[in-house]
Amino acid sequence: MKSKEHRPPIWADRFLEWYCDPSLLEDLQGDLHERFTHRIRNGSITRAKLLFIWDVFIFLRPYTFRGNRRVSFFFMFRNYFKSAYRSLSKNKLNTSLIVAGLTISISGFILISLYVIDESKFDKHYDKADRIYRVTTKLHSETATELTAWSDAYLGPHLKELYPEVEESVGIVKMRGKTIVSHDGKSFPEELLYRVEKSYFRIFSHLWISGDPTTALSKPRSIVLTKKMANKYFGDEKPIGQSIDIGGDNYLVTGIIKNPPSHSDLIFDGLLSTDKEYLAESTFWCTTFILFRHAADANGFEKKLDFACKKYLDPESAETGTTFSYQMELLTDVHFGDDKLFDTPKGNRSSAYVFTVIALFILCIACVNYVNLSFAQSIKKNVQSGIRKILGAQPSQIRAQQLTESLLLTATSLIFAICLSALLLPLINRTTGKEIEFQQFFSLSFLPIVLFIMLAIGFFAGSFPAIYTSSLNPLDALNGTYRIVSKKWLRSSLVVVQFTACIILMICTKIVFDQVNLLTKSDPGFNKEQILVVDIPNDPSLFQLMPDVKNEFSELPFVRKSSLAGYNSVPTSDMDIDTYEVDTNNGTFKKAFNNISVDEDYIDLFKIGLVEGRNITKEDLDNDHSTVMVNESLVKMMGWKHPFDQTLGEGTREYTIVGVVKDFHFNSFHRSIEPLIIHGSNSSPEKLMVKVDKIDFEKIGIMEKIWKKYLDDQPFTFEFMDTYFNNQYKSEKAIQTILLWFSWLAIVIACLGLFGLVAISTSQRTKEFGIRKILGAGPISISSLIAKQFLMLIGLAAVIAAPISWYGAETWLAKFAYKISIRMEHFLLPILIILAIAFLSMCYHMFKAVHGNAIQSIKHE
Amino acid sequence: MKGTNLGEFEELVLLAVGILNDEAYSIAITKEINRITKRKVIFPVVHSALNRLEEKGFVESKLGGATKERGGRSKRLFTISAGGKKALLRVKAQRDELWSLIPKVVFKNA
Structure with missing residues (x-):
């Protein structure tokens, strides 16, 4: 030992x-x-x-x-703590109202902070995150300006060659659609596979479980899997060195990395090596990331990008009628950057702002509640502090004592709130689609939140009553001449602040609800009900089978219609853009247009209206795919009188226009309808759409059987059109849900406070009410005495809240191409609801005041 | 002005200091009081009582007698001062006088 x-x-x-x-x-x-x-x-x-x-x-x-x-100050804490505990447990109603309000609001605040922290953490976990930039392309054409997340696949190598400050570059490209991955009898469609150049791991750092980052992707046909994916296919086996089937080709597993955290835009399950040295040899576009040697090298690099763009892209852009320019953005800014075509899912900065504002509102409401209720009971405390002062306490000591009490309250509420938010966490994760873990509560980034709450509530809210009581003249306090009434203006303005926040939240909730309704319920110009969208495996050898599958589906009694759609041609996807030669009144131009490829049933399946001309027919498809339809917007833009006389040229091909369809909202209501070319083509279908009467498991079983008959080892996976459609409005829905919950929270907290205040003000006026009753006042005049002052304050709050919420809502609505107009009812309804709820929360005390025995009331005090 | 009165507990502590003579330091005193009075006296209380007694001038202390189990640190060894002795005697005299004044009859009935 x-x-x-x-x-x-x-x-x-x-x-x-x-x-x-x-x-x-x-x-x-x-x-x-x-x-x-x-x-x-x-x-x-x-x-x-x-x-x-x-x-x-x-x-x-x-x-x-x-x-x-x-150091008497230091040791007085024991005494402060004791007296705080006693005074809190003496006023059980008040204390529990305060603690309930604080608990609810703090847990709201915690949850929202967790969300915002998670949002702001995006892609910061990479070691070199401050030196990694993404280069994107801006396309200018006469018809539109488009931002796309992609760039020329040669750009990376070019930049690395031209500029020494570019240490490394990588091109990555997501595998199109769903790829069937199989190993040892297990077979699933996978969406999150990327093809990356071997330089990937020199730029992006990951946590390796096994394998060597420097060599993992250097040979063709290698794949690095995430832990999750490895477990899915290999179970307990050792995956390294084994082969796995990716869309028909065998790949060698060369590395296993830990699952990337959920706060990353680049979410993948597997990274595949390229067949050649550079992606550019097999694809034209890819997402390009560059790594600078020093973070400062990025300054002014845009000029060099322009130079590179001129050098390599200009000859091409002259040909296509569009001009290109490159832009770059820091990896960590990508999440909140502008939305681009073919981009990874975006964070929504405005959601984050909205949520932060809500969180602060809620916290503010609870603080006000606390200040209000503690003021209200300060008469009793004044006596105590009066005595303390007479016994020699300094004002600073009185303040310290008050602050101890408020910190004690805050700490208690904080503990409750952490428990409550731990319970609510799964709910928030579901609403926002995040994976925030419980362990977050114990992480370092959570500490500032706790400190902030303690300071904000404990010191800020606690200092009001503290300064007030410490400044009292002790003799006045003992005599009781200082009534709470003398601070009535303060109490009133606090109530106004509180209800202003409430009403703003309510009005915004109402407006957001109406807007989301407009987005999801108004007619997009096509029928999206009861449509199954079946994934077609990305395997050219299977494409020729698809028309047969489609025909057999169509013959089923419960199927009304089915249709094959080509690359990104199902409504809600990012449409392809190509350059066409078109004739206008001023001659022939090259223009870039959105386009989709569909078969003869697409228009009927979606019930898209035909303005003139005819639909694409089966014969068109069988011939040479040279017929197209266009939408009204395109005709309008080109100023064509006779659209059917026009042809569209693309490269060596020429398309004849056979029909004009009514404008429909291919993409969400965030954007207005753009000109669109609809190709008749079923040569490379991506999705098979089936419109059915009332879907059930049996019917899916029947369809799956047919599917297996043709494509026996390919899984039958589908999604409802509705789901695709609603996914476009995910962030609005999240705002909607959160606003709804939190405006209710705010109302509950504010009403808790109102309840407490009314309790105190009626108990102070018990005698007055007694006398009034004896002199003949009826129940209505008594209750109106109580209600009047508070309802007037809420009315004042409404007047303040209306313009603020109008401004906020207008700002939020500005990003929508289609939006509701803000009307009177958006203000009136929430205000009426709040008035009604506030009135209800006062009812109990009014009832008590009205029905109490008048004689008893007079004897009061 | 601090009182120069000797409290009941302080009296115990002071007596224990006397009993232990050369080895009177706080832990030993605590043990001694616990052993004789069968009370559960805790160490911090004795420590602060000793401190009070020294302030009142009833005990004197000096450092010494370091041991290994104390991490080589000295003990504060207490001895009863002249004032302490006087106070103890005064208390004892008061007690004796009070005892002598109780009529014998009282104990017969108890």
């Missing part, structure tokens, strides 16, 4: 040395060590250590404290 002599905890020893008066230290420390040694002899070490710590704290007394004459 000699080598490992047990010592008491060093920090406790240090603490003792810190606080203990030097004249006592030598002996006391010795004593405690001696006790420690004795305890080790008779019992467990942990126990001895704990008891040592206990001893150190027990000896934290005035007489042992360094310079002990000046």
Whole structure:
């Protein structure tokens, strides 16, 4: 035992040395060590250590404290704590109203902060995140300006060659649609596969479980899997060195990395190596990331991008009628950047702002509640502080005592709130589609939130009553001449603040609801009900089978119609853009247009209206795919009188226009309808759409059987058109849900406060009501006495809230191409609801005041 | 102005200091009181009582007698001062006088 002599905890020893008066230290420390040694002899070490710590704290007394004459403040805490505890437990109703309000609001605040923290963490986990930039392309054409997340696949290598400050570049491209992955009899369609150049791991750092980042992707047909994916296909086997079938080709597993955190835009399950050195040899476009040698190299690099663009893209752009320019953005800014075509899912900065504002509102409402309720009971406290003052307490001590009380309250509520938000976390995750874990509560980034809450509520809200009571003249306080009434303006304005926040939230909720309704319920110009969208495997050898599958589906009794759609041609997808030669009144131009490829049933399936001309027919498809339809917007833009006389040229091909369809909202209502070319083509279908009467499992079973007959090893996976459609409005829906919940929260908290206030104001006026009743006042005049002042304050709040919420809602609505107009009802309805709820929360006390025995009331006080 | 009165507990502590003579330091005193009075007196209380007694001038202390189990730190060894002795005697005299004044009859009935 000699080598490992047990010592008491060093920090406790240090603490003792810190606080203990030097004249006592030598002996006391010795004593405690001696006790420690004795305890080790008779019992467990942990126990001895704990008891040592206990001893150190027990000896934290005035007489042992360094310079002990000046530290009464420090030791008064015990007393403050006691008196705070007593006064809080004396006013159980008030205390529980305050704690309930604070708990609810703090947990709201915590949840929203977790969300916002998670949003702001996006892609910051990469070691070199501050030097990684993404290069994107801006297309200018006469018809539109489009931002796309892609760039020329040669750009990366070019930049690296031209500029020494570019240390590394990587091109990555997501695998189109769903790819069937199989191993050892297990087969699933996978969406999150990327083809990346071998430089990928020199730029992006990941946590490796096995494999070597420097060589993992250097050979063709290699794949690096995430842990999740590896478990799915290999179970307990060792995946490294095994082969896995990706869309018909065998790949060698060369690495396993930990699942990337959910706060990343680049979510993938597997990274595939390229077949050649550069992606550019097999694809024209890809997403390009570059890594600078130093973070400062990025300054002014845009000019060099322009140069590169001129050098490599200009010859091409002259040909296509569009001009290109490159833009770059820091990796960590990508999440909140502008939405681009073919981009990864975006964060919504405005959602984050909206949520933060809501969180602060809620916190503010609860603070106000607290201030209000503690003011209201300060009469009793004034007597206490009066006595303290007479006994010699300094104002600073009175303040310290009050702050102790508010910190105690805040801490209690905080503990409750953490429990509550832990319970609510799954709900928030579901609404926002995030994966925030419970462990977050114990992480370092959570600490500032807790500190903020403690400071904001404990000190900010607590200091109002503290300053007030500490400034009182003790004699007045004892006489009771200082009534709470003297601070009525303050109390009133606090109520106004509180209800202003409530009403703003309510009005915004109403407006957001109406807007989301407009987005989801108004007619997009096509029928999206009861349509199954079946994924077609991305395998050209299977494409020729698809018309047969489609025909067999069409013959089923419960199927009304089915149709094949080509690349990104199902409504809600990002449409392809190509350049066409068109004739206008001023001659022939090259123009870039959105286009989709569909078969003869597409228009009927979606019930898209035909303005003139005819639909694409089966014959068109069988011939040479040279017929197209266009939408009204295109005709209008080109100013064509006779659209059927026009042809569209693309490269060497020429298309004849056979029909004009009514404008429909291919994309969400965020955007207005753009010109569109509808190709008749079924040569490379991506989705098979089936319109059915009332879907059920049996019918799906029947369809799956047919599917297996043709494509026996390909899984039958589908999604409802509705789901695609609603996914476009995910962020609006999230705002809607959160606003709804939090405006209710705000109302509940505010009404808790109102309830408490009314309780106090009626109890102060008990005598008055008694006299009034004896003199003949009826129930209505009594209750109106109580209700009038509060309802007037809420009315004032409504007047303040209306313009603020109008401004906020207008700002939010500005980003929609189609939006509701804000009308009177958006304001009136929420205000009426709040008035009604506020009135209800006062009812109990009005009832008590009206029905109390008048004689008893007069004897009151 | 601090009182120079000797409290009941302080009296115990002071007596224990006397009993232990050369070895009177806080832990030993606590043990001694516990042993004789069968009370559960805790160490911090004795420590602060000793401190009070020294302030009142009833005990004197000096450092000494370091041991290994104390991490080589000295003990504060207490001895009864002249004032302490006087106070103890005064208390004892008061007690004796009070005892002598109780009529014998009282104990017969108890």
